[in-house]
Amino acid sequence: MSTRAAESPRSRLQHELLQVVTMPWRIASYAWVRSLLARVVIGTLVLCAVVTTLVGWMLMRQVADGLVDDKRDQSVAQAQAGFVDAQQQLDASVVTDATSQSQVLTQLLTGLASRRGSPPGYELVLVGPLALDIADEGEPGVQRSGEFSSDSIPGDLSVTVEAQPGTWWAYATLSYDDGRSEPAVVVGSRLRLISTGEAYTLYYLFPMNDQQETLSLVRRALISAGLGLTVLVAAVAWLVSRQVVTPVRLARRIAERLAAGRLEERMHVRGQDDIARLGQSFNQMASSLQRQIRQLEELSRVQRRFASDVSHELRTPLTTVRMAADVLHDGRQRFDPATARSAELLQVELDRFESLLTDLLEISRFDAGAAQLSVETVDLVEVASRVTETYRGLAERHDVRLEVVADQRPTLVEADVRRIERIVRNLVANAITYSRSPAVRIQVAGSADAVALVVRDWGVGLRSGESSLVFNRFWRADPARVRSSGGTGLGLAIALEDAALHGGWLQAWGDPGAGAQFRLTLPRHSGAELTSSPLPLVPGDAPSSTDGVRHPRVDAGAVGS
Amino acid sequence: MEAEPAPAYAAANGRVLVVDDDAALAEMLAIVLRNEGFEPFVCNSGDQALASFHAHRPDVVLLDLMLPGMDGIDVCKAIRAESGVPIVMLTAKNDTVDVVVGLESGADDYVIKPFKPKELVARIRARVRKLGDEAPELLSIADLTIDVAGHSVKRDGEPIPLTPLEFDLLLCLARKPWQVFTREVLLEQVWGYRHAADTRLVNVHVQRLRSKIERDPEHPDVVVTVRGVGYKAGSA
Numbered sequence: 001m002s003t004r005a006a007e008s009p010r011s012r013l014q015h016e017l018l019q020v021v022t023m024p025w026r027i028a029s030y031a032w033v034r035s036l037l038a039r040v041v042i043g044t045l046v047l048c049a050v051v052t053t054l055v056g057w058m059l060m061r062q063v064a065d066g067l068v069d070d071k072r073d074q075s076v077a078q079a080q081a082g083f084v085d086a087q088q089q090l091d092a093s094v095v096t097d098a099t100s101q102s103q104v105l106t107q108l109l110t111g112l113a114s115r116r117g118s119p120p121g122y123e124l125v126l127v128g129p130l131a132l133d134i135a136d137e138g139e140p141g142v143q144r145s146g147e148f149s150s151d152s153i154p155g156d157l158s159v160t161v162e163a164q165p166g167t168w169w170a171y172a173t174l175s176y177d178d179g180r181s182e183p184a185v186v187v188g189s190r191l192r193l194i195s196t197g198e199a200y201t202l203y204y205l206f207p208m209n210d211q212q213e214t215l216s217l218v219r220r221a222l223i224s225a226g227l228g229l230t231v232l233v234a235a236v237a238w239l240v241s242r243q244v245v246t247p248v249r250l251a252r253r254i255a256e257r258l259a260a261g262r263l264e265e266r267m268h269v270r271g272q273d274d275i276a277r278l279g280q281s282f283n284q285m286a287s288s289l290q291r292q293i294r295q296l297e298e299l300s301r302v303q304r305r306f307a308s309d310v311s312h313e314l315r316t317p318l319t320t321v322r323m324a325a326d327v328l329h330d331g332r333q334r335f336d337p338a339t340a341r342s343a344e345l346l347q348v349e350l351d352r353f354e355s356l357l358t359d360l361l362e363i364s365r366f367d368a369g370a371a372q373l374s375v376e377t378v379d380l381v382e383v384a385s386r387v388t389e390t391y392r393g394l395a396e397r398h399d400v401r402l403e404v405v406a407d408q409r410p411t412l413v414e415a416d417v418r419r420i421e422r423i424v425r426n427l428v429a430n431a432i433t434y435s436r437s438p439a440v441r442i443q444v445a446g447s448a449d450a451v452a453l454v455v456r457d458w459g460v461g462l463r464s465g466e467s468s469l470v471f472n473r474f475w476r477a478d479p480a481r482v483r484s485s486g487g488t489g490l491g492l493a494i495a496l497e498d499a500a501l502h503g504g505w506l507q508a509w510g511d512p513g514a515g516a517q518f519r520l521t522l523p524r525h526s527g528a529e530l531t532s533s534p535l536p537l538v539p540g541d542a543p544s545s546t547d548g549v550r551h552p553r554v555d556a557g558a559v560g561s
Numbered sequence: 562m563e564a565e566p567a568p569a570y571a572a573a574n575g576r577v578l579v580v581d582d583d584a585a586l587a588e589m590l591a592i593v594l595r596n597e598g599f600e601p602f603v604c605n606s607g608d609q610a611l612a613s614f615h616a617h618r619p620d621v622v623l624l625d626l627m628l629p630g631m632d633g634i635d636v637c638k639a640i641r642a643e644s645g646v647p648i649v650m651l652t653a654k655n656d657t658v659d660v661v662v663g664l665e666s667g668a669d670d671y672v673i674k675p676f677k678p679k680e681l682v683a684r685i686r687a688r689v690r691k692l693g694d695e696a697p698e699l700l701s702i703a704d705l706t707i708d709v710a711g712h713s714v715k716r717d718g719e720p721i722p723l724t725p726l727e728f729d730l731l732l733c734l735a736r737k738p739w740q741v742f743t744r745e746v747l748l749e750q751v752w753g754y755r756h757a758a759d760t761r762l763v764n765v766h767v768q769r770l771r772s773k774i775e776r777d778p779e780h781p782d783v784v785v786t787v788r789g790v791g792y793k794a795g796s797a
Contacts, residue, residue: 315653315674320586323593326678330596354675374761377789412789417760 037238037245044237045230052226063218067211072169072185075122079187079204080167082112086202087191095195104193105143105200112202113145121206123174125150128200129193130162147177153186153203161188161201174207182209247275251282263290304370314357318350325350352488359490363473366497373501375526378417379410380451384442387424391432395440400432406444413451414526419498423506426491427455427518433487435459437515447534449524454535456517462510470508471496495520505530509537517542574598575620575689580610580636581651582628590623593678599685607631611639619646620689623681626652626663634666641667645724647688651676664765669726670752671762687753688726702735703783703795705774714774726751727770734784734794743791767792 031038086108093104109126116122124145142150157170167189174184188203250267257265266286269279329347332340365371384404395402413420424442431440437459444453462470469475474489492506499506502522510516521533577599581587584605591601604613607628614622622640626633637648650663650671663671669688672681698709706715712728714721723731729751734742742750744760752762771778782795 316583316586319675320583320589322675323586323589323678327592327596 036248037241040241040245041234041238045234048230048233049226052229056222056226059222060215060219064215067214068171068185068208071206071208071211075185075204075206076167076169076187078122078206079169079189082204083167083189083191083202086112090191090193090200093193093195095193101193101196102141105141109143109145116145120146123148123205123207125153125203125205126200127158127203128191129196129198130200148205149175149177151175152184152205153188157186157188158201158203161190161203162199165190172205174205182207183212184208244275247279251278254282254286258286258289263293300368300370304365304368310361318354318357322350322354356488356490359488359494362494363490363497366494366501371497371501373416373419373526375414375416377412378415378420379412380420380444380446380453380522381406381411383417383421383424384444384453387421387428388442390425391428394429395432398432400437401439402428402432402442403439404442404444406442407446411444411446411451413446413522413524415502415522416498419501420520420522423495423498423520424453424455426495427520430487430491431455431457431459431516431518435461435516443535445534446524447532449528450521450530450532450534451524452519452521452533452535454517454519454539456515456539458515461512461515462508463512467508467510467516471506503527503530505533507537509539509542511543514543574600575685576600576602576617577621577623577685578602578604578610578614578617578619579623580604580607580613580628580633581623581625582606583625590681593682594685597682607633607636610636614640614644614646621685622646622648623685624648624650624668626650626659634662637663637666637668641724645722645727647725649681649684649688660759661761661765664762665769667724669724669766683753700732700735702731702738705731705783707732707735716774721774723770723773726766727773730766730770731774731784734792738794738796741787741790741793747791763792 028038028042032042089108089111090104093108095101095104105126105128109124113120113124126143127150128141144150152172152174154170154172157168157172160168167187169185169187172184172186173181175181185206185208186203187206188201191200191202192198193200247267254265254267263286266283267279269276269283325343325346328335328343332343335343381404384406388402388404391402428440428442431437435457437457439458441456442453443456445451471492473493475492476489496506499520499522503526504520504522507519507521508516509519517537517539519533519535519537521530521535523530574597577594579587579590579594579601581590581603582605587603587605591603594601602613602617602619604610608630610624610628610631624633624637628636631639633650637650640646640648647670648668650668651674652659652663652671653674660671670684672684700707700709704716705721707713708715709732712725714723714728714731730747733747733750744763747763748754748760767784768778771781771784774783775781785793785795787793
């Protein structure tokens with residue numbers, strides 16, 4: 001327990017730390033993805049940094065090499081002069097005993113050291129006399145011109161110098177006794193004291209701190225120049241790409257406004273360059289779009305107008321005919337049987353003509369996009385019971401038991417009550433009239449964001465594939481009994497359009513012999529997106545592997561949203 | 562000759578002015594109305610509608626919404642400006658805007674072509690049925706006094722002119738001040754619809770009524786809206 005408790009804040013801290021550390025990266029990657037400007041600037045910045053680093057590095061290399069080579073050559077030349085001089089001095093000196101030998105050597109070193117100037121340009125080390133044979137184990141004496149470690153002379157250089165005549169050099173680190181150290185060129189040569197035949201080695205140590213200072217100066221200059229250049233180039237890139245990106249962004253904004261329906265929006269065009277030409281083409285496209293949309297709007301307006309005009313022009317004479325037929329129908333007892341029957345037929349067919357006309361006009365209104373919702377809060381349970389009341393008589397005539405299954409509390413939904421009631425009336429009337437079912441059940445249920453109404457019958461059902469065909473215009477289940485059962489054949493098509501207008505679903509399920517079920521699902525709030533329905537499309541008592549189960553997509557395709 | 566008027570030969574149930582440019586329809590309407598015991602008058606153009614109205618003093622006006630010359634909406638406004646006579650619009654359109662414009666210009670009710678004659682007659686009957694058979698009765702609703710027999714509404718002794726329909730609507734609410742009326746119930750009781758019909762009728766007329774009787778129509782206290790249900794009479 002305790003270890004877990006101790007671990008958890010730690011891992012959280014790690015997580016938070018990770019978040020903080022990766023934040024700039026995430027911001028940069030977001031900007032990279034979203035902004036062309038950021039991409040250009042960041043890209044330029046990175047590339048420029050890489051290039052300046054490379055160039056700077058090469059420059060540094062060349063400068064350093066040049067400085068060091070120069071110093072080395074100079075040092076070697078100076079040292080060689082010194083070696084010659086020292087050899088001459090040694091040749092001229094007369095050594096009789098050990099004391100005079102050491103005097104000579106000290107004099108030699110002091111003499112050489114006194115030429116160094118102030119501050120001293122180099123240090124001197126005199127080693128010797130060297131043992132002539134291996135057997136002599138005595139350490140050779142070492143004399144130095146300053147306070148530094150004689151270890152500063154690299155071992156392999158001293159070996160070379162001792163073994164071979166000539167001038168040799170090597171790079172080394174000059175370590176002073178006070179702890180300082182600096183890079184240096186060490187030049188060495190072997191000297192010979194003729195009188196004793198002893199060999200000595202003399203080393204010149206040239207410190208390179210001047211060169212080092214120059215180098216670090218150059219490095220500082222290069223770094224600041226590189227940084228400045230990088231920033232400058234990034235700024236230039238920003239300025240240049242802004243020139244391109246700003247019009248592009250402007251175009252994007254205008255395009256968004258165009259898409260939002262503000263068709264009169266245009267880009268400002270200045271000059272003759274590519275951007276200006278882009279603007280011109282953009283504006284031409286916008287004008288052409290605007291013209292076509294206006295044409296379509298005009299067309300749709302004309303069509304709506306036509307539907308409305310046809311409606312008026314047809315309805316007035318139909319009203320007259322209808323009333324005349326009614327008068328004839330009322331007085332048919334006074335006619336002879338043939339005329340009386342004609343009056344009856346006239347009456348019945350006028351009803352059909354009228355409902356067909358109404359449905360056709362309704363469909364044409366949907367097609368013209370002229371259908372409008374007048375949304376209010378509707379209780380679906382109330383709609384269901386109202387429709388049930390309306391069709392009580394019809395149900396009794398068809399010997400169908402009609403029942404409503406719903407919660408006691410109201411199932412409220414924002415919808416156009418006229419359209420919703422029309423859908424439900426249609427579903428219920430179809431179930432009563434066509435299903436030959438002993439009973440029709442209307443079920444209403446609601447969830448947090450959707451309501452559903454299901455009309456179930458246990459009649460002839462739908463054959464495979466018919467569950468989406470039922471919504472087609474003028475589709476009839478059985479071509480053989482085409483006209484006998486009446487109806488316009490447009491009811492379900494209109495119902496589907498009505499449902500789609502609400503952003504709702506109207507779906508069918510059916511199985512031969514097991515009956516059919518129609519489900520209307522509506523979003524609780526007008527304009528909301530539907531994701532699920534509170535009631536299943538396939539009833540629980542349905543036989544398995546039926547049409548609706550095997551092809552759920554087919555049914556969804558009938559939603560027509 | 563007592564109460565029950567037999568349709569064919571009884572005295573007129575009421576005088577109906579039919580304003581419609583379609584001669585055949587107007588004549589057919591006249592035939593049907595006469596059969597039902599009304600006394601119809603026909604006028605074929607909007608321009609003559611007002612003169613015809615003055616000449617015949619009808620109990621109900623049947624008005625086509627689309628007329629040559631002066632159109633139905635203007636005729637409706639003109640009649641309403643000088644009389645509270647019930648006006649039933651005949652319209653071929655079922656679009657919300659047309660119906661609402663018609664109702665707002667003063668029509669009491671509307672019938673969509675093609676209509677069944679019986680439906681039309683029911684609408685007309687509902688509008689003329691309450692003529693002069695009320696028992697003397699005084700009601701009050703909020704700070705208004707309603708004289709049922711005298712068909713008048715007064716606030717502080719000042720009479721407020723209402724059309725018969727508006728009077729019926731107010732009376733319906735005032736008679737049962739404890740009850741909330743749904744729009745459907747009001748449609749049945751005031752307009753005489755047997756089945757649920759267009760609730761826009763109720764909305765429009767409640768607005769018109771409020772504009773006449775409320776001190777502040779924005780914050781009504783005579784006809785109060787009960788959200789999600791309907792309307793009720795405001796408490797005194």
